[in-house]
Amino acid sequence: MWRGLWTLAAQAARGPRRLCTRRSSGAPAPGSGATIFALSSGQGRCGIAVIRTSGPSSGHALRILTAARDLPPARHASLRLLSDPRSGEPLDRALVLWFPGPRSFTGEDCVEFHVHGGPAVVSGVLQALGSVPGLRPAEAGEFTRRAFANGKLNLTEVEGLADLIHAETEAQRRQALRQLDGELGHLCCGWAETLTKALAHVEAYIDFGEDDNLEEGVLEQGGSTWWGRKTLISPQRLPSLSLFACLLSPTADMEVRALEVALGAHLRDARRGQRLRSGAHVVVTGPPNAGKSSLVNLLSRKPVSIVSPEPGTTRDVLETPVDLAGFPVLLSDTAGLREGVGLVEQEGVRRARERLEQADLILAMLDASDLASPSSCNFLATVVASVGAQSPSDSSQRLLLVLNKSDLLSPKGPGPRPDLPPHLLLSCLTGEGLDGLLEALRKELAAVCGDPSTGSPLLTRARHQHHLQGCLDALGHYKQSKDLALAAEALRVARGHLTQLTGGGGTEEILDIIFRDFCVGK
Ligand SMILES: Nc1nc2c(ncn2[C@@H]2O[C@H](COP(=O)(O)OP(=O)(O)OP(=O)(O)O)[C@@H](O)[C@H]2O)c(=O)[nH]1
Ligand SMILES: [K+]
Ligand SMILES: [Mg+2]
Structure with missing residues (x-):
């Protein structure tokens, strides 16, 4: 957040950027003409809080709060004592930055007050600003809306900025930053x-x-x-x-x-950029007891699903958002696929198959020590074979075959069947093979979401x-x-x-x- 603000301040200082479709009319900021103010850093107790203003009375407000006749030098941080204009009571010793328009984030005259982040200081400065004639609290997004109305950002850059503020993973941040940069x-x-x-x-x-x-x-x-x-x-x-x-x-x-x-x-x-923004769908599937829920808990680092030796433990689809190798993922645990079971489990299997159809990436899991069982053979012949048969295109699903419980394989005995498609060995119990799985996931997700740091900008x-x-x-x-x-x-x-x-x-x-x-x- 803090770095983001400095970047914005630095961007503003570079002056208006050149873009052919910048908008200079048609989107009046609500109530433009007024000078707005708001706390721009996060709520709550913190080291430093940033309060900013935008509008024609910004300079006046700065002079009143600092009880000075002159404005500080433009775009330089200056240490000033802030006081309440009504009582003259000191509020805080703060860094103030004066950005005369149009070389500011919004294109209007702007001021940033970098104050100590205690709630009393913040509310004192906000109240002091509210007492200055011509100033009013900003509405949500109003600073950015003014920047857009004044041609400082185009719409895709505004969207990039919104995504940057909401970015939770590294790949999302990279994609948002590229969009904010106007690519x-x-x-x-x-x-x-x-x-x-x-x-x-x-x-x-x-x-x-x-x-x-x-x-x-x-x-x-x-x-x-x-x-x-x-x-x-x-x-x-x-x-x-x-x-x-x-x-x-x-x-x-x-x-x-x-x-x-x-x-x-x-x-x-097109779908890749959207997946990166809202999360790729990764679905864990396999026969009962393969260790699907154990893997979901391992990848999400929390006990999302119940794990038990009883086959048919998971019934509903359990969904959890996770950051996998820097990519945003919606990870789904599903019921083990098998036929001829009770009504409730049958419904679970139906839901599992439905979720499987929506998957961008399928994590197909088998028990490495149980590959000859009918449920394993059936799973290989149906789910794994059908996805493998798809021609590679953007719309087709991707699949990683994982053989779990490798710890149960005898070190001397024959390995998994030689006729198996490409696969990874894993033990959710010991963690062996997890690094290899994460690396494979990173590659698969880069293919599913696109690599945000290279190539053409994504939609x-x-x-x-x-x-x-x-x-x-x-x-x-x-x-x-x-x-x-x-x-x-x-x-x-x-x-x-x-x-x-x-x-x-x-x-x-x-x-x-x-x-x-x-x-x-x-
Ligand atoms: N030895 C060993 N046991 C494991 C491993 N992973 C999971 N298990 C055990 O296998 C059993 C089934 O694990 P779950 O994670 O519940 O399997 P599941 O595929 O989700 O099962 P259902 O939801 O019933 O389909 C549990 O007793 C786990 O402790 C592993 O890597 N090695
Ligand atoms: K189980
Ligand atoms: Mg389960």
Whole structure:
């Protein structure tokens, strides 16, 4: 949190950042014009608390609380005595930072008070600020909303900031930071520029075609005007799909085609970023008594499930969020798969199979000392074989086969069956093989969630996917349209989707949903 604030302060000090779709209108911060204040660090007793203000009266408030005529030097930490303006009573000796707009986080005049973190100090300073005319407490997310309204952050960066505040694992933090740094936004801006260029070509051609200087005979074929507009190109020489390749400059057309390919690749990747943001589904399955619940407890480091020598102990699906090798995971323990049991256990098995279908990664577990049993053979022939038979694609499930209870294998005796698919040996009892399993999980999860530190920025929300799909669909219409005006319209729709991705498209509901994720003071 603390480091985050310094980063934000440093970012603000670097001044306004360049991004083509930064928003400067259309999203007025609620009640903008007022100066807002809030505690921006966490609640409760702490070493240092940060209180900040944003708005035109920030400088005035700073002068009043420090009882000084002059403001401290901009963007430098200065030690000042803060006093209550009503009673003159000293409140705290604090570091104050003055960020005159527009070079601040919100783009407005801002002040940060770094005070001692006791509740009495914090409430004293908040009350003192509340007594300054023109100041009022901030609403949730209001600082960020003002930054957005003033073009300091685009919408994908706002989402990145929300994700960064909520990031619980290392991979989530990396992904959020990349988004906050504007990578997705930059990519969309570049794409939007490509479309603007293509649109300019088509529009220029529409105007050119309407130019009276063109000879009628050149423009018309057999008495009818092709696609309702005059053209210099004979339709016979045009293969239908590359119609506009002839109109656009070859580079502009190639760029539109490359854009289509890039959009397709990003969309194929779409679920990965979302999994990283909300957690990958990892489901532990296997025959009864393989040690599934023992593994869930081991991985989550807490007694989530009951472990007992009695087969059929777990009935309901038990779900627990865990950080596995830096990736956020929703780990599910399930009932052992077997047929011909009582009603309650049958329902457990049905729920287990249902959960298995939703898994991104299956941890298939067998008792290494019991591989010849009918339940083990059946499990290998059904669950393991069917997942192994899937062709590798983004939508297919991944599976790790784990042979538990390796401690029961005789050190001299023959190892597990030679015909088994690739597997890992583990003992939940002794912990042997756990490091190898964690390393294998890290690799699998990197494949399921994508590696947030490399490659192209991931789409972290369904909203991103929706707009990229919309853009791709519009490009499909563009390619197939036989009319210049329709082609231009399709390009405009495609570009509109990209603008909405970074700019929100002005709909207040979307903004409300996004800013709802923020706390007061952010
Ligand atoms: N020797 C040995 N015993 C183990 C190991 N892991 C689990 N067990 C024991 O195996 C029995 C079953 O363990 P559970 O974790 O309840 O197995 P489960 O697969 O969840 O069982 P169900 O929920 O009934 O399907 C318990 O008595 C565990 O103590 C292991 O690595 N070695
Ligand atoms: K059991
Ligand atoms: Mg169990």
